[in-house]
Amino acid sequence: MDASAWDERYRGTELVWGAEPNRFLVEEVAGLAPGRALDAACGEGRNALWLAAQGWETAGVDFSEAGVARARSLADQAGLPVTFEVVDLTAWQPPPRRFDLVLVAYLQLPGTVRHDVYGCLTGAVAPGGTMLVIGHDRANLTEGVGGPQHPDVLLDADEVAADLAELVVDVAEQRRRPVAVDGGTRDAVDTVVRARRPR
Numbered sequence: 001m002d003a004s005a006w007d008e009r010y011r012g013t014e015l016v017w018g019a020e021p022n023r024f025l026v027e028e029v030a031g032l033a034p035g036r037a038l039d040a041a042c043g044e045g046r047n048a049l050w051l052a053a054q055g056w057e058t059a060g061v062d063f064s065e066a067g068v069a070r071a072r073s074l075a076d077q078a079g080l081p082v083t084f085e086v087v088d089l090t091a092w093q094p095p096p097r098r099f100d101l102v103l104v105a106y107l108q109l110p111g112t113v114r115h116d117v118y119g120c121l122t123g124a125v126a127p128g129g130t131m132l133v134i135g136h137d138r139a140n141l142t143e144g145v146g147g148p149q150h151p152d153v154l155l156d157a158d159e160v161a162a163d164l165a166e167l168v169v170d171v172a173e174q175r176r177r178p179v180a181v182d183g184g185t186r187d188a189v190d191t192v193v194r195a196r197r198p199r
């Protein structure tokens, strides 16, 4: 999907991804001391806002102007000092070694582009900092529910770990996330990769 297609989605009245942060973000940053955080492909900012509320000095970037506008408005309403910027991650050079946490959640890019973008974002992780990638796993196609249906935009934990090879990978696995479907619950299958740059 291009930026205008995402704009279209974000111009609706409802929050597309809800207001709650992603559960794996909450789990994975639980032991980290707040510092500077980058939420890359922040969408409407649910994760950036949550990080800011936990004391992280947070920046969010996304190529959807409508998503960023909504994120800014939600930050203002909540009185949270998050900075948001409209940025195309495929053509962006993040500031080197700047962030104690770089989050990429559910960014959907074709494989070759994705490898470059992850590699580039890796460079923004400060010494002692963490990079966290969360996304729809390729196994979600056959074992899970929802998410994009094209295999090329789906993740594999080992492939993501290879993209983050300049860091030390501590977690690279599939995780299941219950989703409400048709009055019941089914699991979506996600990829979670957490890596750090040694001090």
Ligand SMILES: C[S@@+](CC[C@H](N)C(=O)[O-])C[C@H]1O[C@@H](n2cnc3c(N)ncnc32)[C@H](O)[C@@H]1O
Binding pocket: 003, 006, 017, 022, 040, 041, 042, 043, 044, 045, 046, 047, 061, 062, 063, 064, 067, 087, 088, 089, 090, 104, 105, 106, 107, 108, 109
């Ligand atoms: C599924 S949404 C996830 C949003 C957010 N990370 C979350 O978890 O709520 C994917 C986001 O990636 C953004 N995106 C896709 N391609 C992008 C690109 N090349 N540069 C920046 N953002 C991009 C879209 O605009 C969209 O907001």
